Every structure is written in C-alpha cells, then in structure tokens.
Amino acid sequence: MGALVHGLAITGAAVVRALQRHGHEVTVTDDRIDDAKRELATSLGVELMPAPPNPESFIAGFDLFSPAPGVPETHPLIEAAQRRGIDVVSEIELAYRWEQQRSASAGGPRPMLAITGTDGKTTTTELTVAILRAAGLRAEALGNTDVPLVDAIDATGDRELDVFVVECTSFRLAWTKRFRADAAAWLNLAPDHLNWHGSMATYEAAKGRIWDLQRPGDVAIGFVDDPIVMAHLALAPGRHVTFGRSRADYRVAGERLVGPGGTLAEIASMRRRLPHDVTNALAASALVLETGLVAPDAIAAALATFEAPPHRLEPVGTSRGVSWFNDSKATTPHAASAAIRAFDSLVLIAGGSRKGVDLSPMGVDADRLRAVVAVGEAAPDIHGVFDGRTQVVDAGSMSDAVDLAAGLARPGDAVVLSPGCASFDWYSGYPARGDDFRRLVKAHIASATQTIDTTSEAGS
Numbered sequence: 001m002g003a004l005v006h007g008l009a010i011t012g013a014a015v016v017r018a019l020q021r022h023g024h025e026v027t028v029t030d031d032r033i034d035d036a037k038r039e040l041a042t043s044l045g046v047e048l049m050p051a052p053p054n055p056e057s058f059i060a061g062f063d064l065f066s067p068a069p070g071v072p073e074t075h076p077l078i079e080a081a082q083r084r085g086i087d088v089v090s091e092i093e094l095a096y097r098w099e100q101q102r103s104a105s106a107g108g109p110r111p112m113l114a115i116t117g118t119d120g121k122t123t124t125t126e127l128t129v130a131i132l133r134a135a136g137l138r139a140e141a142l143g144n145t146d147v148p149l150v151d152a153i154d155a156t157g158d159r160e161l162d163v164f165v166v167e168c169t170s171f172r173l174a175w176t177k178r179f180r181a182d183a184a185a186w187l188n189l190a191p192d193h194l195n196w197h198g199s200m201a202t203y204e205a206a207k208g209r210i211w212d213l214q215r216p217g218d219v220a221i222g223f224v225d226d227p228i229v230m231a232h233l234a235l236a237p238g239r240h241v242t243f244g245r246s247r248a249d250y251r252v253a254g255e256r257l258v259g260p261g262g263t264l265a266e267i268a269s270m271r272r273r274l275p276h277d278v279t280n281a282l283a284a285s286a287l288v289l290e291t292g293l294v295a296p297d298a299i300a301a302a303l304a305t306f307e308a309p310p311h312r313l314e315p316v317g318t319s320r321g322v323s324w325f326n327d328s329k330a331t332t333p334h335a336a337s338a339a340i341r342a343f344d345s346l347v348l349i350a351g352g353s354r355k356g357v358d359l360s361p362m363g364v365d366a367d368r369l370r371a372v373v374a375v376g377e378a379a380p381d382i383h384g385v386f387d388g389r390t391q392v393v394d395a396g397s398m399s400d401a402v403d404l405a406a407g408l409a410r411p412g413d414a415v416v417l418s419p420g421c422a423s424f425d426w427y428s429g430y431p432a433r434g435d436d437f438r439r440l441v442k443a444h445i446a447s448a449t450q451t452i453d454t455t456s457e458a459g460s
Contacts, residue, residue: 002024002025002026002027002061002062002063002064003019003024003025003026003027003062003063003064003065003066004026004027004028004029004059004062004064004065004066004077005019005026005027005028005029005066005067005068006028006029006030006031006051006065006066006067006068006071006075006077007030007031007067007068007069007070007071008028008030008037008040008041008048008068009068009070010146010148011068011069011091011148012028012030012068013040013044014091014148014150014151015066015068015091015094015148015150016028016044016046017044017150017151018091018094018095018098018150018151018154019066019094020044020045021154022098024064026046027046027047027049027062028041028044028046028047028048028049029048029049029050029051029052029077030048030049030050030051031050031051031071033048033050051076051077052077055076055077055079055080056080056083056084058077058080059077059080059081059084059086060084060086062081062086063086063087064086064087064089065077065078065081065086065087065088065089066088066089066090066091066094066175067088067090067175069090069091069144069169069171069172070171073174073198073202074198087177088175089175089176089177090171090172090173090174090175090176091143091148091149091150091172092143092149092150092166092168092172092173092176092179093172093175093176093177093178093179094150095148095149095150095152095153096112096149096176096178096179096180097178098150098153098154099112099153099164100178102153110161110162110163110164111162111163111164111182111291111293112163112164112166112180112181112182113128113163113164113165113166113181113182113183113184113185113287113288113291114165114166114168114181114183114184114185114210115128115165115166115167115168115184115185115187115283115287116167116168116169116170116173116184116185116186116187116207116210117185117186117187117188117189117207117223118187118188118189118190118332118334118335119187119188119190119276119330119332119334119335119338120187120188120276120279120280120283120335121144121167121168121169121187122141122144122145122167122309122312122329123277123280123308123309123312124185124187124280124283124284125141125143125145125165125166125167126141126306126308126309127280127281127284127302127303127306128165128284128287128288129141129165130302130305130306131284131285131288131294131298131299131302131303132162132163132165132288132293132294132298133302134294134298134299134301134302135288135293135294135295135298137162137163137293137294138160138161138162138163139161139162139163139164139165140152140161140164140165141165141167142164142165142166142167143166143167143168143169143172144167144168144169144172145167149164149166152164163293165287166181168184168210170203170206170207171206173206173207173209173210174202174206174209176209176213177213178213179209179213180213180214180215180218181210181214181218182218182219182291183218183219183220183221183286183287183290183291184210184211184214184218184219184220184221184238185221185222185243185283185284185286185287186207186210186211186220186221186222186223186229186232186233187223187226187229187279187280187283188223188226188229188334189204189207189226189228189229190332190333190334190361204228207232208232211232211233211235211236211237211238212236212237214236214237214238215237215238216237216238216239217238217239218237218238218239219238219239219241219286219287219290219291220233220236220237220238220239220240220241221241221242221243221283221286221287221290222236222240222241222242222243223242223243223244223279223283224242224243224244224247224248225244225245230242239290241286241290243279243282243283243285243286244279244282245275245278245279248282249286250264250282250283250285250286251282252267252278252282255267255268257278257281257282257285257299257303259282259285259286259289259296261289261296262296263296264285264296264299264300265281265299265300265303265304266300269300269303269304270303270304270306271303271304271305271306271307272307272308272313274313274342275338275341275342276338276342277308281299281303284299285299309329310326310431310434311326311327311328311329311430311431311434312327312329312330313325313326313327313339313342313416313418314326314327314434314438316437316438316441316442316445317441317442317445318445319444319445319448319449320411320448321410321411321412321413322406322409322410322411322412322413322414322415323413323414323415324414324415324416324441324445325339325414325415325416325417325418326417326434326437326438326441327339327416327417327418327419328417328419328423328430328431328433328434328437329430329434330418330419330420331352331355331419331420331421331422331423331430332357332420333357333358333359333360333361333362333420334361335418335420336348336350336362336418336419336420337361337362337364337365337420339416339418340362340364340365340368340369340416340418341365341368343368343414343416344368345368345369345370345410345412345413345414346368346369346370346413346414346415346416347369347370347371347372347373347405347408347409347413347414347415347416348369348371348372348373348416348418349372349373349375349395349401349402349405349415349416349417349418349419349437350362350372350373350374350375350378350382350418350419350420350421351374351375351376351377351378351379351381351382351419351420351421352375352376352377352378352419352420352421352422352423352424352425352426352433353376353377353378353421353422353423353424353425354377354378354381354421354422355421355422357421359378359381359382359384359385359420359421360384360385362382362385362386362420363385363386363389366386366389366390367389369386369389369390370390370391370408370409370410370413371390371391371392371393371405371408372386372390372391372392372393373392373393373394373395373401373404373405373408374386374392374393374394374395375394375395375398375401375419375426376419376421376425376426377421377425378420378421378425379394391408393408397426398426398433398436398437398440399440401417402437402440402441402444403444406444406448415441417433417434417437419433
C-alpha cells in the first residue's frame with residue numbers, strides 16, 4: 001500500500017517529494033483544485049484528485065496519511081483514517097522518524113529544538129536561529145515557515161544543517177506520535193484556531209504534545225506566567241526550566257537578561273525591547289544554553305543585531321508626530337492585547353475573520369486606546385468589545401482604515417494595525433494584509449510630507 005497526502009501547497013508538495021525520496025508510492029487529493037495545483041502535481045509526477053465522496057472506503061487503500069497543516073482535525077478523511085487505524089502523521093512527524101534513522105557514520109540524529117505557543121512562535125524561532133548562527137552553527141527556521149522540516153533533514157552540501165529549529169503549530173503537533181525535541185519551549189496558550197480544532201481542549205492537547213513525548217534527558221521550557229503552560233510543565237517527562245520577567249530560571253534582573261549562569265545580555269543592547277521581545281529572548285536563550293549548543297556570549301551578539309520578522313509590530317514610519325506600526329501577524333486577541341500594552345496611547349486598527357474566537361480579551365487595556373478602527377467581517381464584534389469604552393469607527397477597506405486612523409491620531413500616538421483576527425475575509429493571508437497596510441501608510445506619509453513642503457514653500 002502507499003501514502004496519501006491531502007492538500008497540495010508548500011508543505012504538501014514538500015511531503016510528496018520527501019515520501020518519494022524515501023520510497024513511498026504517493027497519491028494526492030485536495031478539496032480545492034485549480035490550474036496552479038494541477039501544474040504542481042504534474043511537476044511532482046503525481047495525479048491530483050478531488051477529495052473522495054466515500055472517504056471510508058478510499059482511505060482503506062493506504063497505510064499512511066499526511067494531511068496538510070490547513071486541513072482541520074474534523075475533516076472526513078482524517079476521521080475516516082482514525083476509524084480505520086491508519087497512521088495519520090504531520091510533516092514534522094515524518095521528518096523526525098527519518099532523522100532518527102540517520103546513520104552513525106553520518107553523525108547520527110542531529111539536535112532538534114522546538115517552539116510552540118499561541119503567539120510569538122515565529123519571532124522566537126528566528127531569534128533562536130540567530131543565536132545559533134552567531135555561535136557558528138548552521139541552523140534555519142523550519143516547520144511553519146517557508147522551509148518544511150522534511151526538506152531540511154535531507155539537505156546536503158551548503159544547505160546541510162547542524163541543528164534544526166522547528167516552529168510547531170498545533171496543526172503539526174496534533175498528528176505526532178514520536179516527534180520530540182532535545183529542548184522544547186511553550187510560550188503561552190490562548191484561544192485560537194477553533195475553526196480547525198474540534199474544541200479548546202483538543203487545541204490545548206495538541207500544544208501539549210511538544211512535551212508529552214520527551215525523554216528525561218530532554219529539556220521542557222515553560223513560561224512562568226501562563227498557568228496552563230505551567231500545569232503541563234509539571235507533568236512533562238523532561239527536565240523543567242522556566243522563563244519570564246521574574247520568578248523564573250531565565251528572567252530579568254534590573255536592566256539585564258539573566259540565566260542560571262549569570263548575565264546573558266543588557267536589555268538596552270536589544271534593537272527592540274517591548275515586553276514580549278524580552279520574554280522571547282529569554283525563551284530562545286534557554287533553548288540554546290540548556291542544550292549546551294552555544295556559549296552565553298553568542299546570545300548578546302545575536303540580540304544586538306536581531307531584527308524581528310516583518311508584520312510583528314514592524315515600524316512603518318512617522319508623520320506629524322504619529323508613529324505607524326504593522327502588526328498584521330497578530331491574528332489572535334492575545335497577540336493584539338500584547339500590542340496594545342506596548343503603547344501608552346494608540347489608535348488601533350482591528351478586525352478581520354474571527355476563526356471562532358472570543359475577541360473580548362482585546363478590551364482589557366482599552367484605557368490606552370484613543371480610538372479603534374473596525375475592519376472586516378468581525379467589525380460588529382470589535383464594536384461589541386470597545387463600544388462605550390472608546391470611540392469606534394468602521395472602515396470598508398484598508399485604505400479607508402488608514403485615512404480614518406490618520407484623522408483620529410494625535411501627536412505622540414501610535415497607529416497600530418493589530419487585527420486580533422485572521423485575514424481571509426479581505427486577503428490571502430496576514431503577509432498580504434501587512435504589505436497592503438505598509439504600502440498605504442508609506443503613501444500617506446509621503447503625501448503628508450509633500451503637503452508640509454508645499455505649505456512651507458508657499459509661506460516663504
């Protein structure tokens with residue numbers, strides 16, 4: 001029998017190639033087939049078929065099933081595979097199995113670091129990679145990135161890696177049976193992806209798998225201020241390490257980041273020093289130090305030069321005393337709340353596609369808001385959170401949102417796109433939303449600057 005891959009995009013295509021390299025006969029299905037996917041399937045040498053009307057009998061012809069990350073756990077093919085006892089695996093599970101088979105002559109399995117959490121995964125993953133590279137190790141951000149783990153483990157030559165740093169979404173962790181990391185950090189947990197998971201309980205359980213399969217010699221790293229994370233940490237089989245601003249193994253002391261061995265870096269040396277930047281840096285430091293992969297001096301060197309990935313409270317520009325920030329990656333209320341707490345006074349642009357999540361946590365720090373511009377499908381829900389607490393206006397497009405925010409902001413304010421929602425009502429994804437916002441803001445700033453110049457010339 002062979003392997004079935006359902007969902008043909010970046011990860012699905014990588015899984016197909018990897019399965020073929022490892023001798024599997026592969027069949028591919030998808031819920032939405034278009035010309036681009038047909039062309040991709042042809043390049044992979046596989047036939048692309050629509051999802052079958054009778055999944056129970058269809059799935060019986062396979063001994064392995066790998067759904068793409070976007071395929072929800074309630075999909076008929078997944079449910080049929082589970083009833084049949086067919087091995088349902090994510091790409092990180094496949095990659096882990098193959099990496100464990102790496103021969104002793106090649107050095108055996110290489111170190112693997114993993115990061116999960118509702119928010120902050122990508123930045124912490126990238127920061128961990130930066131520290132490893134500062135120490136001279138070949139590392140790359142993998143998993144929920146442009147490079148799936150199944151591609152990285154088979155890379156050779158200049159692309160071969162010394163250590164894997166894996167951003168682990170709940171989608172990938174849900175279908176793991178053996179995957180474990182030498183060190184794994186769990187950053188936080190808040191409601192998210194409830195349109196993918198059957199319940200909050202299955203979302204939490206999927207996240208928990210980052211520690212469930214660890215061995216006693218592995219390291220489990222948890223955020224001390226998240227009670228759910230800490231409850232799971234108490235049960236983790238690995239060695240327990242904590243991070244947080246205080247009361248943790250990796251913490252803040254005065255103006256320094258410190259660990260069990262002493263000072264790691266001066267906070268003032270970091271290029272960006274918002275509260276979540278500090279905790280992300282502590283988590284990354286714990287990952288690399290507790291595994292003995294780097295010396296502490298690599299941490300300070302990396303933090304001094306590290307720039308956060310785009311769309312994560314990314315500064316866009318300043319005009320007339322107002323600073324603009326692109327936080328399009330904030331697709332949860334938890335992430336948007338962190339952005340709100342980063343500023344004393346701001347105009348917030350929020351809304352989009354809700355993903356079945358309660359948006360009320362965004363209102364905790366409403367006293368910091370000068371106003372809110374509500375966008376997208378969730379605009380009525382944004383009103384429900386903020387009406388009566390601050391001014392809320394509706395925008396029918398991102399262009400309208402930028403114009404309205406500019407009119408509401410006052411010198412000293414920040415205007416922050418931190419939607420707290422997914423982007424799929426208006427955009428193909430959060431990068432497209434952030435790119436559009438950045439373009440519109442830059443055009444607004446250029447126009448405002450030109451107006452100032454013209455006015456100055458007229459008065460001279």
